[in-house]
Amino acid sequence: xxxxxxxxxxxxxxxxxxxxxxxxxxxxxxxxxxxxxxxxxxxxxxxxxxxxxxxxxxxxxxxxxxxxxxxxxxxxxxxxxxxxxxxxxxxxxxxxxxxxxxxxxxxxxxxxxxxxxxxxxxxxxxxxxxxxxxxxxxxxxxxxxxxxxxxxxxxxxxxxxxxxxxxxxxxxxxxxxxxxxxxxxxxxxxxxxxxxxxxxxxxxxxxxxxxxxxxxxxxxxxxxxxxxxxxxxxxxxxxxxxxxxxxxxxxxxxxxxxxxxxxxxxxxxxxxxxxxxxxxxxxxxxxxxxxxxxxxxxxxxxxxxxxxxxxxxxxxxxxxxxxxxxxxxxxxxxxxxxxxxxxxxxxxxxxxxxxx
Amino acid sequence: xxxxxxxxxxxxxxxxxxxxxxxxxxxxxxxxxxxxxxxxxxxxxxxxxxxxxxxxxxxxxxxxxxxxxxxxxxxxxxxxxxxxxxxxxxxxxxxxxxxxxxxxxxxxxxxxxxxxxxxxxxxxxxxxxxxxxxxxxxxxxxxxxxxxxxxxxxxxxxxxxxxxxxxxxxxxxxxxxxxxxxxxxxxxxxxxxxxxxxxxxxxxxxxxxxxxxxxxxxxxxxxxxxxxxxxxxxxxxxxxxxxxxxxxxx
Numbered sequence: 001x002x003x004x005x006x007x008x009x010x011x012x013x014x015x016x017x018x019x020x021x022x023x024x025x026x027x028x029x030x031x032x033x034x035x036x037x038x039x040x041x042x043x044x045x046x047x048x049x050x051x052x053x054x055x056x057x058x059x060x061x062x063x064x065x066x067x068x069x070x071x072x073x074x075x076x077x078x079x080x081x082x083x084x085x086x087x088x089x090x091x092x093x094x095x096x097x098x099x100x101x102x103x104x105x106x107x108x109x110x111x112x113x114x115x116x117x118x119x120x121x122x123x124x125x126x127x128x129x130x131x132x133x134x135x136x137x138x139x140x141x142x143x144x145x146x147x148x149x150x151x152x153x154x155x156x157x158x159x160x161x162x163x164x165x166x167x168x169x170x171x172x173x174x175x176x177x178x179x180x181x182x183x184x185x186x187x188x189x190x191x192x193x194x195x196x197x198x199x200x201x202x203x204x205x206x207x208x209x210x211x212x213x214x215x216x217x218x219x220x221x222x223x224x225x226x227x228x229x230x231x232x233x234x235x236x237x238x239x240x241x242x243x244x245x246x247x248x249x250x251x252x253x254x255x256x257x258x259x260x261x262x263x264x265x266x267x268x269x270x271x272x273x274x275x276x277x278x279x280x281x282x283x284x285x286x287x288x289x290x291x292x293x294x295x296x297x298x299x300x301x302x303x304x305x306x307x308x309x310x311x312x313x314x315x316x317x318x319x320x321x322x323x324x325x326x327x328x329x330x331x332x333x334x335x336x337x338x339x340x341x342x343x344x345x346x347x348x349x350x351x352x353x354x355x356x
Numbered sequence: 357x358x359x360x361x362x363x364x365x366x367x368x369x370x371x372x373x374x375x376x377x378x379x380x381x382x383x384x385x386x387x388x389x390x391x392x393x394x395x396x397x398x399x400x401x402x403x404x405x406x407x408x409x410x411x412x413x414x415x416x417x418x419x420x421x422x423x424x425x426x427x428x429x430x431x432x433x434x435x436x437x438x439x440x441x442x443x444x445x446x447x448x449x450x451x452x453x454x455x456x457x458x459x460x461x462x463x464x465x466x467x468x469x470x471x472x473x474x475x476x477x478x479x480x481x482x483x484x485x486x487x488x489x490x491x492x493x494x495x496x497x498x499x500x501x502x503x504x505x506x507x508x509x510x511x512x513x514x515x516x517x518x519x520x521x522x523x524x525x526x527x528x529x530x531x532x533x534x535x536x537x538x539x540x541x542x543x544x545x546x547x548x549x550x551x552x553x554x555x556x557x558x559x560x561x562x563x564x565x566x567x568x569x570x571x572x573x574x575x576x577x578x579x580x581x582x583x584x585x586x587x588x589x590x591x592x593x594x595x596x597x598x599x600x601x602x603x604x605x606x
Binding site for chain 1 (some may be wrong): 368397398399400401403404406410413414417418419420421422423424427430431432433434435437438439442459460462463467
């Protein structure tokens with residue numbers, strides 16, 4: 001249990017190496033630059049692969065090549081950069097290649113700002129690539145949790161043969177916290193990478209990594225196989241945390257940095273004798289619908305969704321709630337991080353915030 | 357009975373998907389023969405691109421990765437950096453390499469990625485039905501330059517080998533063609549040299565092959581071969597642009 005002080009982005013980089021990272025490919029963009037900076041030094045020192053690519057598009061396609069060859073590959077970027085990677089992400093999903101993508105969100109749309117934001121919830125969970133696919137998305141709220149998930153991310157990616165995204169905002173990337181890098185992670189049985197294109201001398205059949213199926217029946221069969229896999233992810237790797245959920249007056253739904261702010265807010269609210277619980281989605285895809293089924297609150301006045309955007313996760317909460325409770329929304333955009341007092345006020349004005 | 361000639365085991369038995377008279381088949385055969393002769397089929401990873409050669413992963417008897425449009429050299433980088441002792445090559449057309457994938461290709465060359473690029477230049481987008489390519493000739497009629505390519509409207513044909521000859525990281529670069537048996541033999545020599553240099557870890561190698569597209573050019577296969585010789589080679593002269601191996605011997 002050796003604790004040390006680490007910056008979020010550097011912790012992401014170190015944790016990726018602890019998770020077995022073989023090859024990193026990335027392009028500079030604020031506020032994630034410390035990830036490639038750190039890896040440019042330590043990956044090469046350990047004889048591993050680091051390439052600063054010519055573009056985000058090239059980086060994700062280098063990941064595609066490395067993953068096809070059977071290696072643990074990763075790229076890291078921020079909002080406009082992740083937008084550019086969407087093509088590669090759908091190819092990775094279509095070809096069933098495992099990899100890890102780190103997204104350190106900043107304000108948008110367009111060039112936006114370099115301040116922390118959660119404006120890429122939809123980008124991460126819906127994606128901008130073509131076709132029926134899903135990326136497994138985890139949104140940790142502390143640097144420690146970021147490390148723990150990052151260390152496990154390659155196993156999850158390899159297990160499902162699917163990209164895993166670690167979604168944090170610029171605040172988590174840039175701040176420093178006391179962390180323990182040695183916490184053990186859950187081990188799972190991993191399949192042999194018998195798909196890897198390493199040359200036919202090195203395995204028993206000719207391997208082809210491909211996402212092209214010109215016959216519609218063939219492609220539909222592939223789509224259905226992917227769907228089956230995604231269903232398995234939903235069952236086995238949906239993650240969330242329930243905080244203070246015994247008979248609450250209100251429930252807040254918040255993820256990442258925003259859930260930390262809400263943790264402080266509910267303490268203030270408790271002093272005012274208002275009981276507020278928190279549902280904190282850790283996996284954003286799959287979204288923890290089942291957390292809403294566990295709500296047992298006879299006095300519940302409503303659910304407040306709080307995001308550092310103008311209401312993106314809100315859509316998923318509306319679906320999960322299925323009309324059961326009134327839903328309110330409070331969000332700030334453009335890189336503004338709400339104070340706990342803003343959240344306290346929002347609960348006080350819940351009726352005004354109800355989404356019609 | 358003595359066997360004088362047989363299909364190389366560098367190709368699978370899958371029938372080629374190319375149009376009659378198209379020279380892709382010849383280039384496939386040359387690459388496959390070279391890999392077989394060098395004894396590296398089992399150590400090779402092909403990177404297929406998007407365009408007519410999208411199915412090349414079915415034809416080359418090696419492990420293969422199908423890349424997104426233009427991204428073959430980035431994918432090749434990802435493979436080769438992790439497997440530096442394997443042979444990695446891309447097979448790309450002029451739309452894939454010279455248009456949408458030019459950044460990936462230039463930077464792979466500039467990093468001197470130890471890969472071989474087979475660049476098929478036939479002055480047209482074949483797979484999508486004959487649109488103007490960045491290499492289309494001035495005056496060439498295509499479905500998107502229906503009265504002929506004009507420099508002031510469409511720009512001039514891009515000279516990839518001439519551009520890449522300026523890049524320090526390029527170890528071998530030659531423009532060849534396959535419009536007659538002599539050129540086919542020369543093309544094979546060039547391809548073999550490129551792969552040999554890769555085996556010797558000399559760095560980035562590229563062979564530009566002037567190729568035909570009889571269907572989209574609206575010509576018979578024989579006229580198409582004549583068109584390469586008479587119309588393409590004056591614009592795209594056949595020559596060795598760079599040979600670091602020879603420079604070293606000087």
